[in-house]
Amino acid sequence: MTLASDLTVVVASQNRRVDLLASLPRHEAPVVLVDNASTDGTVDAVRAAHPAVDVLALPRNEGAHGRTRGVARAGTPFVAFADDDSWWAPGDLARAVGIMRAHPRLAVLNARILVGPEERLDPVCAEMAGSPLGTAPDLPGPSLLGFVACGALMRTDAFEAVGGFDTVIRFPGEEERLALDLATAGWGLAYVDSVTVHHHPSTRRQQPGRRQAGIWRSRLLTAVMRLPARDVVAVLRAAGRSGRPGREGILRALPGLPAALRRRRPVPQRVRADLRILAGGSGG
Structure with missing residues (x-):
């Protein structure tokens, strides 16, 4: 198989036309751009400048x-996630796919992320x-219970088996629930610093306070969906x-609580033990 038949780069974006026009040519595999209802002319601009990009324009x-x-x-079979302001280093997508093929339990490869010029x-x-979880013998790097989406290569079968990213958790902090579900299903997540992602943060970013509120919203809803009541x-x-x-x-999480409760499925003891290790506690 060629890299093109093995891998797609999936980019999700909203109202970052300038960033996308600069970053899209850097991807070394076919690209699906998911546009989350941009109002800045992103869709038309990308289709005109980069006709090879498959644009999925969502109405909302x-x-x-x-x-x-x-x-x-x-x-x-594999999908590399990228943001509109990130891209994989030359040659590293192919290297990462090779690593994934050599480690069949690996669902998520998190690359080294280098920030800014x-x-x-x-x-x-x-x-x-x-990672205090160490390195499992069948994984290519330290074991994880989380990842950074813009630096992650994903095994599609594993991703789809656990439902992918859901409609309850949005941005940011969306990775935690997916990571917990992959671990529950027996898949491995690992950090591999021999492959690199470049991230040049866009100037069109949320204010830090608003971003932190979004992270707390995701953390709370993820806890409701996957953690024991005491941890919630x-x-x-x-x-x-x-x-x-x-x-x-907390306030922003309230509208999502009914949907989170409907999807509640606490993780098993072995995953909770790893969470405790990551939190600095005993794994027992």
Whole structure:
């Protein structure tokens, strides 16, 4: 198989026309662009400038679930996620697919992420490299219970088996629920620093406080969907103690609670044990 038949790059975007026009030519595989109801002329501009890009123009903003639509559209065994302001380093998509094929239990490969023109290592990558979960013998790097979507290569079968990104958790913080479900199903997630993603953060970004509120919203709804009741209470208390972003996150989570409760399926003990290890507690 060629890389083109193995892999698609799925990009989800909204109102980042300038960033997309600059980043799309950097992808070394076919691209599906999921446009979350942009109003800045993104769809027409991309179709005119990059006719080879498959544009899926959604009539409303579906958040992270748009990526699930993009994966279904792609139909390839592997999918690399990218943001409108990120791209995989030359040659590294092919290298990452080779690693995935050599490790059949690996569902998510999280690459090393270099930020900005100065290529600073994203701090989350240092945390992943030092994961206290260690390295399973059948994985190519430290085991994870999370990932960063813009730096992730995904095995499509695993992604679809657990439902992909859902309609409850939006942006940001959408990765946690998916990671928990993959681990519950027995799939592996690993950090591999031999492949690289470049991320040049867009100037069109949410204000930090609003972004933090969105993260708390996702964290709370994920807890409702997948964690024991005592842990849900702990997340709620932590949100309340975190100040205005946490309190705003609680309020923003309320409309999603009925849907989260309908999808509630707490993770098994072995996954909770790994969560405790990551939190610095005992795995027992």
